[in-house]
Amino acid sequence: MAAPIKVVVTGAAGQIAYSLLYQIASGAVFGPEQPVYLHLLDIAPMMGVLEGVVMELADCALPLLTGVLPTANPEEAFKDVAAAFLVGAMPRREGMERKDLLSANVRIFKEQGQALDKVARKDVKVLVVGNPANTNALICSKYAPSIPKENFTAMTRLDQNRAQSQLAAKIGVPVQDVKNVIIWGNHSSTQFPDASNALVKINGAEKPVPAAINDDEYLKTTFVSTVQKRGAAVIAARKMSSALSAAKAASDHMRDWFLGTGDRWVSMGVVSDGSYGTPRDIVFSFPVTVSNGKWKIVEGLTISDFARQMLDNTGKELAEEKQDALDVCKD
Ligand code: NAI
Secondary structure, three states: OOOOEEEEEEOOOOHHHHHHHHHHHHOOOOOOOOOEEEEEEOOHHHHHHHHHHHHHHHHOOOOOEEEEEEEOOHHHHHOOOOEEEEOOOOOOOOOOOHHHHHHHHHHHHHHHHHHHHHHOOOOOEEEEOOOOHHHHHHHHHHOOOOOOHHHEEEOOHHHHHHHHHHHHHHHOOOHHHEEOOEEEEOOOOOOEEEOOOOEEEEOOEEEEHHHHHOOHHHHHOHHHHHHHOHHHHHHHHHOOOOOHHHHHHHHHHHHHHHHOOOOOOEEEEEEOOOHHHOOOOOEEEEEEEEEOOEEEEOOOOOOOHHHHHHHHHHHHHHHHHHHHHHHHHHO
């Protein structure tokens, strides 16, 4: 059995964490041979609730869980961690403007970046889930200059999973028979779910998804807007935001980053190097493959005029968010 790794989850008393912690502690993320020591960060008023979560983790009697540290102190929480799930963020309250939310959350990620920089392992893999996830990841990285930029990612895997599931249902195949759907850009309503390179297995043979569906209009309109608005549809039905599926997506993202993807593409928000004409130095979701713990953007894809417009639009939003976030960090 390997030595335990320290893994931090922030927002540990919240609803995503409630589903996520079991997945991490049961071996679904780092593999069945990798013990974990969980660090749980939340804010001071939530320590009582967090104590209940700690009790439940103990009551799960999980062989891979070697210990749990609940805390409200970021420097204690991030000490020596190899993986960080940054889930905790302020939720949007009624009457709150997007900019108010951005400014509250960017401050949290500035502080957490500084704490990671000080005390985390230099090879820590950071996944930002808390919204606005892409821009929070960028700010976190900016304030953790001693950790490589490639180690900060934002979650668009939930959008990818939603897209894959929509396509599988439309074609009438099991979800695992659809692959290489891409989410480009921001985890927001400007994201571009793109099925143009996706493949589907039908009767044992791989076929392009656009040929299998044979309805270009659907792929450009209904498919795109269903995925973009899926989070809002879940809130409307559940009166709370996606949590079970968000936790599953966070597990998928971190597992693929640690254990690799083979030739399967997955979408991750990563610091842009300008690939596909996107603005540099924003956290943009690209299709990537992962091997040996390193992600690499899939190269050489053809970008149609329609896709160009969609990429430009979401890139523009991210560049604006970045500017707003940098303004907040100045004061
Ligand atoms: P929640 O409100 O149930 O839990 C959030 C937790 O974070 C709370 O316990 C809160 O006390 C804690 N928190 C607040 N500030 C903190 C800080 N400075 N340090 C540590 N913890 C702090 O929210 P939920 O449903 O778990 O969602 C968490 C975040 O994930 C939200 O920002 C939500 O918008 C985002 N999200 C992102 C998705 C994505 O696909 N990227 C999907 C779904 C949600």
